[in-house]
Amino acid sequence: MTTPIGYYLVLSGILFSIGTVGVLVRRNALVIFMSIELQLNAVNLSLIAFSRQLGDLQGQVLAFFSMVVAAAEVVVGLAIIVAIFRRRRTANVDESNLLKG
Amino acid sequence: MRWLTLTVFLPLLGIPFLLIPELPDRAARLIALGVTIATFLVSVGMFVKFQKGVPGFQLVEDVPWFEGVGLRYTLGVDGVSLFMVMLTTLVMPVAILTSWSVTEKVKMYVMMALFIEAAILGTFLSLNLLMFFLFFELLLLPMALTIGIWGSKRRVYAAIKFFLFTLVGSAFLLVGILVLFAQSADVLGQGTFDFRRLQELPMTVEVGRWLFMAFFIGFAVKVPLFPLHTWLPDAHTEAPTKGSVVLAALLLKTGTYGLVRFNLGLFPEASDHFAVFVSILAAIGIVYGGIVAIMQTDLKRLVAYSSISHLGLIVIGTFAFTEQALTGSVLQMVNHGLSTGLLFIGVGMLYERTHTREISELGGIAKVTPWLAGVYLVAALSSLGLPGLNNFIGEFLVIVGTFISSHVFGVLAAVGVVLSAIYLLWSYQRAFQGDVPERWKGIKDINRREVLLVVPMIAVMFLIGLFPKPFLDRIEPTTNGIVREVEAAGSADLQTGEAP
Amino acid sequence: MPATIWLIPLLPLAGALVNLFFGKRLGRYAGWLASATVGLAFAISLGAFFALIRLPEEGRELTATAYEWITSGSFHVAIEILIDPLSMTMLLVVTGVGFLIHVYSNGYMKGDPRFGRFFAYMNLFVFFMLVLVMADNYVLMYVGWEGVGLCSYLLIGFWFEKKAASHAAKKAFIVTRIGDTLMLIGLALMVFQFGSLAFGDVLTVAGVSGVSEGTMTVIAVLLFCGAIGKSAQLPLHVWLPDAMEGPTPVSALIHAATMVTAGVYLVVRSHALFSPTAMTVVAVIGLASALYGALASVGQDDIKRALAYSTMSQLGYMFFAAGLGAYSLAIALLVVHAFYKSLMFLGSGSVMHGLGGHETDMRVMGGLRKLMPATGGMFVIGAWALSGLPPMSGFFAKDPIISYANGTGHVLMWILAIAAAFFSALYISRILFLTFFGAYRGDKHPHESPKVMLIPMGVLAVGAAFGGLLTLSINGAIEHFLEPATGALHEAGEGLPEPLLIAISIVVALAGVATAWLIWGSGRVDWVALRERNLPTHEMLAHGFYVDDAYANLLVPTLLAGSRFLSSGIDSGLVDGAVNGLGRLTERTGGLMRHLQTGIVRTYALAILVGVAALLLILEVMR
Secondary structure (H helix, E strand, O other), X not given: XXXXXXXXXXXXXXXXXXXXXXXXXXXXXXHHHHHHHHHHHHHHHHHHHHHHHHOOOHXXXXXXXXXXXXXXXXXXXXXHHHHHHHHHOXXXXXXXXXXXX | OOHHHHHHHHHHHHHHHHOOOOOOHHHHHHHHHHHHHHHHHHHHHHHHHOOOOOOOOEEEEEEEEEHHHOEEEEEEEOHHHHHHHHHHHHHHHHHHHHHHHOOOOHHHHHHHHXXXXXXXXXXXXXXXXXXXXXXXXXXXXXXXXXXXXXXXOOHHHHHHHHHHHHHHHHHHHHHHHHHHHHHHHHHHOOOOOEHHHHHOOOOOHHHHHHHHHHHHHHHHHHOOOOOOOOHHHHHHHHOOHHHHHHHHHHHHHHHHHHHHHHHHHHOHXXXXXXXXXXXXXXXXXXXXXXXXXXXXXXHHXXXXXXXXXXXXXXXXXHOOOOHXXXXXXXXXXXXXXXXXXXXXXXXXXXXXXXXXXXXXXXXXXXXXXXXXXXHHHHHHHHHOXXXXXXXXXXXXXXXXXXXXXXXXXXXXXXXXXXXXXXXXXXXXXXXXXXXOOHHHOOOOOOOHHHHHHHHHHHHHHHHHHHOOHHHHHHHHHHHHHHHHHHHHHHHHHHHHOOOO | OOOHHHHHHHHHHHHHHHHHHHHHHHOOHHHHHHHHHHHHHHHHHHHHXXXXXXXXXXXXXXXXXXXXXXXXXXXXXXXXXXXXXHHHHHHHHHHHHHHHHHHHHHHHOOOOOOHHHHHHHHHHHHHHHHHHHHEOEHHHHHHHHHHHHHHHHHHHOOOOOOHHHHHHHHHHHHHHHHHHHHHHHHHHHHHHHHOOOEHXXXXXXXXXXXXXXXHHHHHHHHHHHHHHHHOOOOOOOOHHHHHHHOOHHHHHHHXXXXXXXXXXXXXXHOHHHOOHHHHHHHHHHHHHHHHHHHHHHHOOOEHHHHXXXXXXXXXXXXXXXXXXXXXXXXXXXXXXXXXXXXXXXXXXXXXXXXXXXXXXXXXXXXXXXXXXXXXXXXXXXXXXXXXXXXXXXXXXXXXXXXXXXXXXXXXXXXXXXXHHHHHHHXXXXXXXXXXXXXXXXXXXXXXXXXXXXXXXXXXXXXXXXXXXXXXXXXXXXXXXXHHHHHOOOOOOOOOOOHHHHHHHHHHHHHHHHHHXXXXXXXXXXXXXXXXXXXXXXXXXXXXXXHHHHHHHHHHHHHHHHHHHHHHHHHHHHHHHHHHHHHHHHHHHHHHHHHHHOOOOHHHHHHHHHHHHHHHHHHHHHXX
């Protein structure tokens, strides 16, 4: 007895939405970062769900792929955040607007 | 032995050495000089291996690289690219020798030169269109940096202008290449960028013409053809001597080379169709460039406009589709590189001594530096097509060949001969003859390094002028093939009732 | 023999190279080295001459091929030389007269800081001139043609510190280049029609090739345009008087004896291509130039400029003869003209030398006959020869041309030729009287020139005096010698009887000399006052009917204005303006768009979200 795919997709959707809202409303860079991770993993979840549904391993491969990329991205991202924090003593993203046109 | 790979990538071998920390500037220059001379020697090896009288590509290297997107590592040389390569490897050591007068960021300066050399050689030798494009674009950045960092007053403006102009042209070129790839995928099932396979690719007249235009715009900017030429005077004028020499002698040739190789080679029917249009632009370039050159007050600008006029002659010969004209055009690409290169070297040497390029501020220089004046005069005479020197052979063949296909364009091509005498001799008179102003009385004549720098150029100029046959014999089988292709396509048009 | 004939051009070339690079170190030996190479070339030419006349008349040719030069498709050009009677004649003139002038220059140029350089250029000139006359195809001839132009440029501008000299040099090159380019187009047309530029291929088939007469006329006229430029005929003559800024030996060698006659050589060499129409063009331009030059010469105060216009006039006679079909007569005049005109140029150089170096104004000369007797005496011979009076050579060369013109039935042309002959005698006597007769009007202390200058002049004087012998025999010795190359001289047809024609010529020439004597020689007429009374006429003659002024004040400014307009108006304004305008437009658009970039990350994130939502919506709607 397998769980219908709809459950996974709904869970994935909920997780993604939480992540999105987190990115949009929070100002702390670390929290935003975690929210992004949440979004990534929501997508991973749906990838794996589809993969199982379709009996195709490619989806799981892709999920692994994105996890590896995400890990790399975390390293770089955290390094940037730490560097900014050291310099400015804050992790508030609204205060970093050097790219303002 | 992989002669072509070695030729293209040898210059890059110098770069790790240049990265050694605390390397003295002098050593950096010598390393770059050594590497470029080595490249020249390797290219001589390639020249020896090249069989004359054989059409088609020789010494081909074909290795799979990234098959999924049709990218193979394919190099090959034929009569058209052979002398482009030889010109490049000859001019680069000379250009490096001019850099002795640069004192800022020397290591980076010569490093840029090595990058440029590799990119130009790759451009001339690639038989894979995507690879060609990569090298073609790779050339841009070091060139723009050379102008932007080591140039004179308005260098940043000139560098950006140069960069944007060529980038816009390249955009058209890239689109053309990709569409061609898509076409090949449609027809052959598997897309390819291989030049030799694309030559066989059947395509409709309509598509061929659109693609011709895309390629044409890409190359016309580089040539440059009127009215896409205004980056050239600025870039030439602002660039340091090495930059001007490389720009005029080599970079512009990637444009004319592209026209011959890709426009004529891939789209013979469209070439025939657009020949009159292109010839008109080229003829305007010849006359316009020549007339505008007359009134220039800056020696470098004057030479820059003379380039526009001379390049017009090359293009008009390319699109005349006679053996003589196309062979002459290819030879003329080499000739223009030598004579205009030497003119820029002459102006550069003058500038180092007087710190001005304004003709009106100079005068009487020949009295204090007779040999420097002699070098400039030889370059000017070559440039104005004096028989016995290199340009005459090319110009003569182009004019005769163009005349055979169209009397009007033949006559217009000849007009450039008169104009070149006017602007070159008038500028020589004002800059080098007459009384010497007091402040130039102390300047020195050319030194040993400078002799070393001009002698090879002048020697080759005489060599081509007096013994052009070895050159023509190697160019001709290739150009004959191209002319026959275009003629066949043109006459096929006539039979099907298409307007030629 | 064939291999040795290469030495004829190569010796001067070697001399040129040595003098160019080591001239400074050679010191005064540079001049002797240069003279020796040309002298040797002359000796070898003489050898070639004797070898040539030993050959049967039909096959009088020496040829030698070095190597294939240019090949492209079916088109071939080789480096090959041909010595036939025509080029033989030119060879002897070039090396012979060239040798004498080289020797003379040793004295004239003594002490010049660029002594070695001068001889390098002179030798180089001889080399190119020899290439020109020895070439066996038009391309190689064009090499020589442009090469002598280059040397002319270098030598006119030899004293380039003087603005006038450098200006004249540039002008000479550019004006002749106009003619050369038209000639180049003619060559292209020949390749188009005949597929070759070898004399053997083109000239032998010209009559039977089926090329239409109109095309042939165009080819011939285009070639003649080259000749017009190089030989300073109307309307491209303006460079020649200015070219006198060069050192006087240069004027003698290049602008009197050899280079300027290259045009005549070209026409005679290519006569097979000249259709009747083209011949008429040649004759008319030649005659017009003969008359024009003779008149303009009368208005000159500068001795060298007067001689330059005289050269133009004499060259006009040669073209006139060639245009009438009397090719061998044209060459005969060319030969003797080389003698007497270079003699007079060297004479004027001797005068300048005697007056301290650079004085050429005849108004401050006069009476030099007594102060410089040798120069004066030899100048008399030269002037006598030019005036066309027997027994000097000019009479034997020029009179047949005028008689021939009478025979062809072109009465008007004949009358004009006679008129030109009158003015020729007038201007040359004027030069003679103003310079050497009367009283000395200057304030310098003239002295006779050294022997190294006088001896070459003496040899030329012998040529000028007895050159007429060349044309004397039953059918004209030199004409007969030239026949294989020029064809036999056609009978001109019935005109006035020969003795009458000769009488007319002599009377006209005498009248010219007498008029000159009356005005400038006898001292009975105040010629300065005469000039004041007829100032407009004098000015017109002095300015050569304002042709040069018209070019300088109308043509050149138009070109420069056009260039300025294209340069600043069109190029910087319109074309580059469009480019920079595009740049500014981009900048401004960017300026407006930049406000969208808040720099706040969350705004961007929201934008992405909205964008993705919009895209999904659009995709949904489109499905």
